[in-house]
Amino acid sequence: MASVSVAAARGESRASQLYACVAEQGTAAHPHVKGDALADSPDAPRNLADMVHFLCALHGRHPGVIDHAAGRAVESAARRWLTRASEALAVERAYLARLAVAVGPVPGTPGGAGNEAMLVAQRSALGVLAQSDRRGCALGAALAFAIDWAAVRGPLDRAARRLGIEPPHFGLGSEGELRPIADDCSEERALLFGARQLALQQRGLWDLLEARAQARSAL
Numbered sequence: 001m002a003s004v005s006v007a008a009a010r011g012e013s014r015a016s017q018l019y020a021c022v023a024e025q026g027t028a029a030h031p032h033v034k035g036d037a038l039a040d041s042p043d044a045p046r047n048l049a050d051m052v053h054f055l056c057a058l059h060g061r062h063p064g065v066i067d068h069a070a071g072r073a074v075e076s077a078a079r080r081w082l083t084r085a086s087e088a089l090a091v092e093r094a095y096l097a098r099l100a101v102a103v104g105p106v107p108g109t110p111g112g113a114g115n116e117a118m119l120v121a122q123r124s125a126l127g128v129l130a131q132s133d134r135r136g137c138a139l140g141a142a143l144a145f146a147i148d149w150a151a152v153r154g155p156l157d158r159a160a161r162r163l164g165i166e167p168p169h170f171g172l173g174s175e176g177e178l179r180p181i182a183d184d185c186s187e188e189r190a191l192l193f194g195a196r197q198l199a200l201q202q203r204g205l206w207d208l209l210e211a212r213a214q215a216r217s218a219l
Helices: 014-025 044-059 065-070 076-102 115-130 137-162 175-184 188-217
Strands: none
Touching: 014 137, 014 175, 014 188, 044 076, 044 115, 044 137, 044 188, 065 076, 065 115, 065 137, 076 137, 076 175, 115 137, 115 188, 137 175, 137 188
């Protein structure tokens, strides 16, 4: 859908607000993704390698956000989607693992010693969010992850094609599938809270990757 601010989406459907939240605060809007750091810059290969390893560290383990949320869903349509999405997420994890091997080691980065602790904190935060007992919160996080991951697949697939790897089918759900699930959730505030927190965690990862790229380019 066309990007629309969260403020402009208020009063619209739950799905429109959720999509606006992810578009405004998640991966697609981040300068590190929108610019040439992962595309045409001389440092793009190292930046892509860094991205692959950090995405693998954050999202490459089971259970992930969607797996956790599958145990919290109430609505039948949400449960069915989460079951399918959990299977699709296993494909994404295998894709990340294959790319992590193909891109080689994590690029050396000045001042990067504390980054592992940041990733551990992010994994913990995502786990808490996706296992929230607040009805609708985990579903919002899972939907936001699926929406945001479609944007993540842009630079991921770029890295894959550089390495001669064919990207797998994206199976986390189309907009046409995800919108009715969001609109069917009766807990709007919790749904949007979960989505917003997931998008902000993703943005935090891109902030870290951008900072690491800048540290390397300053050498």
